[in-house]
Amino acid sequence: MPGLKVSVIVPVYNTGQYVDECAPSLLGQSLPADEYEVIYVDDGSTDDTPARLEKLAAGHPNVQVHTMPNSGWPGAPRNLGMEHARGEYVQFVDHDDKLGAEALERLYAHAKRNDADVVIGKMSSTMVRPRRLFRHTVDACTIENDELMQSLSPHKMFRRAFVEEHGLRFPEGPWILEDLAFVTAAYLKAERISVLADYPCYYWMKRGDGGNNTRHRFNPRHGFWPNCRTIVRQIKDGTTPSDDIDALQNRLLHRLYHVEVLSRAREPEILREDRAEQLPRFEAAREVALEEFPPAVREGLPAVSRVRAELLESGDFDGARAFAEHIGAVKARGEVGPLRWEDGCLTADITLDLLRGDGEPLVLVERDGGWWLDPELLDGVPGAGAGYEVRDPFRLAYAEIVVKDRDREDWWYPEGDLEVRLEPAGDGRSRPVASGRLRVDPERLAGGGPLGRGVYDVWAFVQLLGVDRMVRVTGDGT
Known part of the structure; x- marks a missing residue:
């Protein structure tokens, strides 16, 4: 199979039915089948996973299956997969996740267009919040773009020659955080990193049995x-x-x-x-x-x-x-003005703030020419009687609107930003708020194209003073 563009590497262990659920998204790619390969590496499964894999390989010439003694972690299987890979780029996929139908074709084209060492495709998920990293497509950046650190999972496309040049490998055996070790090493070495944000490439799925056994809780x-x-x-x-x-x-x-x-x-x-x-x-x-x-x-x-x-x-x-x-106990609150259509966009004014556990707005208190943290948050904290000065109320503060497709778990970002500010609340107090105008253009929201038919929710994400919350935005003022 000369001239392969992409090798998809999938570590598996006692995957069972999830092999069959993941496989259609890998084998039904818009990239022609003779331009990519799928490499399954079985980590010593004891169930019917090997038989399922052999059946897949028998029916698809671009599928390889390799086996190894159980290592207990995905690092060694991924490394073995890289040893057998022949594609110009390698894409890592976990056995219980899925790819968007055009993911490989789009990611490869984006990589070649920008001569990228690493390409990060937009992730959609039932398990994580949206990431600002995927708000805009980026042709080329380096590790100087620290938003890359929002995405440290291995589910990306890497130029195979780049991986080999720098000897990048996953730690093997029971080595938790192995994905962070590999990806941070790649980010630090890469001369060009691209982000593809206008198409959902990778679906990080929640298993029905709660397994997701390539992801381990803190241990x-x-x-x-x-x-x-x-x-x-x-x-x-x-x-x-x-x-x-x-x-x-x-x-x-x-x-x-x-x-x-x-x-x-x-x-x-x-x-x-x-x-x-x-x-x-x-x-x-x-x-x-x-x-x-x-x-x-x-x-x-x-x-x-x-x-x-x-x-x-x-x-x-x-x-x-x-x-x-x-x-x-702190919650986010969204105050939404009347919804209206303007120039083909669903529009409303929105203000976001934070409420303490007692339902009152979280505030800063002005004292001695500076700002001090809401004293209610420090009640019962030993040594906090004098209060806590807030040197920069806007440090790393931001807020944004996201639109979620309920059926496909896709997140989209309307244009425009919300402004973070302090709003006077009387008696020398001010509440941190974020405000602006919600503008949703249904003809351009989905990566520059129209939204598909379905049900969508509007959510606001706010990070104020280091407290991050999400709240669903509705038209009834809640």
């Missing part, structure tokens, strides 16, 4: 913390240290600190586990935070996240738990 027994340290050091080795909170290294490390470390000190985790189980996680996270992350990473966090970080790094488990209870 320190699988080396979570040593592996996290490895990835942090990988980023440090590939970037220049700086005390500037907006320097590249600190921006890249922000994601790991916020998602992998700080999550052990915030809701829901710190609230849903009993103390005996949660406290060791908290202490381990504290150790990694202090030893691996430069102070500028914490200093660059928005206000609420900085409070969490200071509680974590000071070892104040009870304070972090009390703070998490207050923040966990």
